[in-house]
Amino acid sequence: MSDEEFLDPTDSVAVPRRTAxxxxxxxxxxxxxxxxxxxxxxxxxxxxxxxxxxxxxxxxIVRRKKPTFARPAPxxxxxxxxKETEILVEGLAD
Amino acid sequence: MDAAADPFEGLYARxxxxxxxVIPPTRERVGAAVAASGRAGDALIALVPxxxxxxxxxxxxxxxxxxxxxxxxxxxxxxGVEAMCDDAFDLHGVSATTNSAAPLFxxxxxxxxxxxxxxxxxxxxxxxxxxxxxxxxxxxxxxxLGGAVAGGITMSxxxxxxxxxxxxxxxxxxxxxxxxxxxxxxxPGDSTVSAFAAYAPQVTYDHQSHRGEDLLITxxxxxxxxxxxxxxxxxxxxxxxxxxxxxxxxxxGWDPERISAFLWDRLRKPVKDLIxxxxxxxxxxxxxxxxxxxxxxxxxxxxKVREPGNFKLMVAGGTAGRFTAVVAGWTFPKMSRMVTKRIxxxxxxxxxxxxxx
Numbered sequence: 001m002s003d004e005e006f007l008d009p010t011d012s013v014a015v016p017r018r019t020a021x022x023x024x025x026x027x028x029x030x031x032x033x034x035x036x037x038x039x040x041x042x043x044x045x046x047x048x049x050x051x052x053x054x055x056x057x058x059x060x061i062v063r064r065k066k067p068t069f070a071r072p073a074p075x076x077x078x079x080x081x082x083k084e085t086e087i088l089v090e091g092l093a094d
Numbered sequence: 095m096d097a098a099a100d101p102f103e104g105l106y107a108r109x110x111x112x113x114x115x116v117i118p119p120t121r122e123r124v125g126a127a128v129a130a131s132g133r134a135g136d137a138l139i140a141l142v143p144x145x146x147x148x149x150x151x152x153x154x155x156x157x158x159x160x161x162x163x164x165x166x167x168x169x170x171x172x173x174g175v176e177a178m179c180d181d182a183f184d185l186h187g188v189s190a191t192t193n194s195a196a197p198l199f200x201x202x203x204x205x206x207x208x209x210x211x212x213x214x215x216x217x218x219x220x221x222x223x224x225x226x227x228x229x230x231x232x233x234x235x236x237x238x239l240g241g242a243v244a245g246g247i248t249m250s251x252x253x254x255x256x257x258x259x260x261x262x263x264x265x266x267x268x269x270x271x272x273x274x275x276x277x278x279x280x281x282p283g284d285s286t287v288s289a290f291a292a293y294a295p296q297v298t299y300d301h302q303s304h305r306g307e308d309l310l311i312t313x314x315x316x317x318x319x320x321x322x323x324x325x326x327x328x329x330x331x332x333x334x335x336x337x338x339x340x341x342x343x344x345x346x347g348w349d350p351e352r353i354s355a356f357l358w359d360r361l362r363k364p365v366k367d368l369i370x371x372x373x374x375x376x377x378x379x380x381x382x383x384x385x386x387x388x389x390x391x392x393x394x395x396x397x398k399v400r401e402p403g404n405f406k407l408m409v410a411g412g413t414a415g416r417f418t419a420v421v422a423g424w425t426f427p428k429m430s431r432m433v434t435k436r437i438x439x440x441x442x443x444x445x446x447x448x449x450x451x
Contacts, residue, residue, distance in 0.1 A: 006101065007119045009110050009156040009238040011147030070187035070429045072144065 023087060026056040032085040033061060036069040041091040048089060105160070110238050112230065112258055116160035127155035130165030131172060139172055140179035143186035145241030149175050154231075157238055161231035161259075167209060167224055170287060173437040174199050174232045174261075177289035180433040187429050188291045189242035194252045195424040197236070198292035198332070199229055199261040200408065202275035203285030205437055206263040213263035215412030217334070218256075218295055218419070229261030254294040262410055268337035269409035270344030277350060277407075278434040285437040290332055290406070291430040293320075295419035300339070303416075306346030309339060310353065313418055314360050318398060320422040324368045324377045328399045330432045332421040336411040339418050354405035361398035365389050368396055406432055 023029065031052060033045045049061055062085060066073045073081075081088060101118040105111050117123065128135045128151055135152035142149050151172065158171050178185050178197045188195055201211055212222035220226060242248045250257075266273045275286040298316045303309040313333070320328060335343070343353065365386050370377030377383070378396070386392045399405065404423075411417065424430045 005121070006105070007121060007124050007152070007156045009119060009153065009160055009234065011145075011149075011153060011239050068429075070191070070426055071184060072186055 026052065026058050026087065028057065028059050029086045030060045030062065030084060031058050031087045031089065032081050033063050034073075034081070034088060034090040035063070035065040036091055037066050038069045038091065045089070045091050048091075109243070110234075111160070112233060112237070114258070116234075117162050119156045119159045123159045124152065124155045127158055127163065127165045127168050128152055131155065131168035133172075139175050142175070142179055142235060142240035143184075144189055144247055145239070147239030147241065149179065149235060149239050153239060154235060157234040158227075158231040161234055162223065162227040163231050164223070164227075167228050167231075169437050169439055170201065170205060170209065170224075170228050170285075171231045171235075173287040173435045174228065174289065175235060177287050177433045177435045178232065178236070180289075180435070182431045183289055183291065183433045184430045185236070185240060187426065188424055189236060189240055189248055191424065192249045192251045193424055194250050194254050194293055195291040195430070196254065196256045196260050197232060198256060198290045198421065199232060200274060200288040200290065201228075201261070201263040201286070202266065202273045202280075202288070203283065203437070205285035205439065206266075211261075211263040213265035213410050215414075217262045217265075217410045217412075225261045225263070226259055229256075229259030232261070233257065233259060256292065256294060260292065262334070264408045265337065265410045268340070268413065270340055271350055271407070271409070274406060274408040275434060278432070280434065280436060285439060286434050287437060288432055288434040290330065290421070290432045291424035292332065293422040295334065295421050296320075297417050297419045299417055301416045303342070306343045306348040307356075309342060309418075310348070310356055311360070313420065314357060316420045317357065317361060320398070320420070321425050322374070322376045324363075324370075324374065325425065326363075326368065326378065326382075326396045326398055328404065328423065328425055329428070329430065330404050330406055330423040331399050332406045332408070332419075332423065332432075334408055334410050334419040334421060336415055336417045337409060337413050338416045340409045342416075350405075350407040351402075353407065354402040357405055358397065358399055358402040362395035363398065365392035365394045365396060 033049060035041045035045055052058060102115045105116055131151050133151045137151045138148055140149045154171055154175055206213060209224040211224045236242045264273055276282055280286050296316055298313055300309050300312040368378045369389050383389060
């Protein structure tokens with residue numbers, strides 16, 4: 001089998017994805033803060049919102065929430081975020 | 095991939111194994127597995143959360159070959175993929191959580207004997223190729239198509255040995271009750287796979303009970319400490335009852351429905367015994383506790399397991415020994431449910447036994 005190739009057990013869509021390009025500035029941007037419904041995630045995001053308003057001039061800061069941390073965000077929520085925002089900050093786990 | 099180098103080293107380096115050696119997935123071996131499934135290689139069975147990799151018959155076959163499956167195991171592996179990728183199973187949460195739940199696959203029906211699956215002595219242990227490799231194939235699929243890699247997507251703090259492979263069969267011939275698959279809604283004689291988000295089995299020893307009720311009270315003390323002694327609202331919970339324990343219970347008039355109702359009732363605890371910081375720091379979460387203005391004297395009963403129907407009973411293990419394994423489920427009751435799928439043997443074209451790798 002020295003010249004054989006093995007078949008790929010993975011799916012090309014499941015390979016690690018590259019992170020989105022980082023923005024030069026947050027000024028004038030619409031930022032969504034996504035709460036995944038983990039305990040006290042709202043406390044963290046409240047503070048992140050305060051700091052963003054203190055240090056930058058975003059056009060708007062939108063707060064959204066997943067119904068539960070244990071499942072992916074519903075399709076309509078994902079579509080809404082894609083449509084209305086340029087920058088997404090997600091509060092992951094605790 | 096260049097197989098000229100050591101194939102085991104090459105596959106391990108690619109991060110597509112569980113750390114144990116795998117069978118190299120050559121085109122010939124994968125082709126035999128696809129053929130034995132009776133389905134087209136590009137037929138899509140499911141998207142595997144959380145990365146939603148496409149589990150086509152061929153991708154399932156590649157992982158099954160690597161795990162060491164014989165081609166004729168394919169229908170079971172395919173049904174296992176369908177079960178764990180069902181929305182009700184919530185593989186997204188099971189794969190991502192810091193908890194320690196892995197899909198446990200339970201096989202019922204004639205396929206058990208056809209594939210020489212172990213339902214008897216050492217049922218959770220090694221030595222039977224079908225149990226070992228079907229469970230392992232499904233774990234590799236969780237990793238390679240779902241993306242669940244420890245420390246990346248899988249944040250389980252501890253995990254457990256069932257993360258390598260976790261597949262058992264019910265010992266229907268030694269059971270006084272209907273098989274698990276029938277209580278899950280399938281016809282007698284159907285071959286099925288059930289997926290259950292399972293902790294490691296907690297094996298309870300009771301050789302002295304001579305009445306069913308006494309045995310159930312012993313089991314209650316084991317079930318009561320799932321997660322911790324004050325955790326509540328658990329979902330599906332599996333009891334793997336040994337043939338001896340099953341005979342004792344059935345002989346005393348206990349069937350799974352009556353057992354479940356009894357366990358559910360006796361496992362409830364009053365609010366006053368579930369207060370955080372008293373007898374241990376854990377206790378009711380704040381949003382539940384705030385419903386009770388005077389918790390220290392409140393005797394309202396809170397359920398350990400949400401509903402009697404969350405208890406799932408099956409019989410397995412050796413004929414000698416009075417033991418029952420309590421297998422806790424993932425603690426979020428509305429998230430992961432046991433999901434059962436019928437194994438489609440109709441398209442199966444492989445040999446009844448044997449088969450080459």
